[in-house]
Amino acid sequence: MTKLVHVAVGVIKDGNRILLAKRPQELHQGGKWEFPGGKVEQGETTSEALIRELKEEVNLDVVHTEPMMEIHHDYGDKKVFLDIHWVENFSGAAHGMEGQQVSWIEKEHLQQYDFPEANKAILEKILS
Ligand SMILES: Nc1nc2c([nH]c(=O)n2[C@@H]2O[C@H](COP(=O)(O)OP(=O)(O)OP(=O)(O)O)[C@@H](O)[C@H]2O)c(=O)[nH]1
Numbered sequence: 001m002t003k004l005v006h007v008a009v010g011v012i013k014d015g016n017r018i019l020l021a022k023r024p025q026e027l028h029q030g031g032k033w034e035f036p037g038g039k040v041e042q043g044e045t046t047s048e049a050l051i052r053e054l055k056e057e058v059n060l061d062v063v064h065t066e067p068m069m070e071i072h073h074d075y076g077d078k079k080v081f082l083d084i085h086w087v088e089n090f091s092g093a094a095h096g097m098e099g100q101q102v103s104w105i106e107k108e109h110l111q112q113y114d115f116p117e118a119n120k121a122i123l124e125k126i127l128s
């Protein structure tokens with residue numbers, strides 16, 4: 001049985017730009033660009049998990065997140081439930097705390113990046 005992972009994902013907006021982070025090569029879907037986030041731990045809401053992950057991963061201080069969409073995807077080796085939230089209010093400057101590359105990208109340029117398969121619907125929503 002493949003494991004199911006509940007992931008809190010943040011689409012972080014600063015005007016017309018969205019924050020992307022590059023997944024470290026050795027991780028699942030490594031080398032691809034992602035929206036920062038991570039696994040929801042027991043007893044946490046998605047929003048709480050996302051706020052914790054965004055501090056740990058990209059050093060942003062977030063107090064509020066807004067549900068955007070949910071995606072179920074089966075990678076074969078792993079099933080993910082992506083619980084995606086908008087993040088529009090934050091403070092601090094984005095920095096890859098785990099050595100990963102992070103970049104603010106204009107919405108119009110997002111399609112030039114290589115994302116995990118499950119992210120297609122997120123891209124469509126951002127651009128709609
Ligand atoms: N953070 C994030 N994860 C995503 C995105 N799209 C997507 O398919 N995922 C998948 O969601 C899963 C959870 O990501 P994660 O950052 O918590 O997990 P991980 O790979 O660091 O941890 P693990 O290898 O110990 O399970 C990964 O399998 C990743 O491929 C995305 O845009 N952002």
Ligand SMILES: [Mg+2]
Pocket residue numbers: 036037038039057
């Ligand atoms: Mg992560």
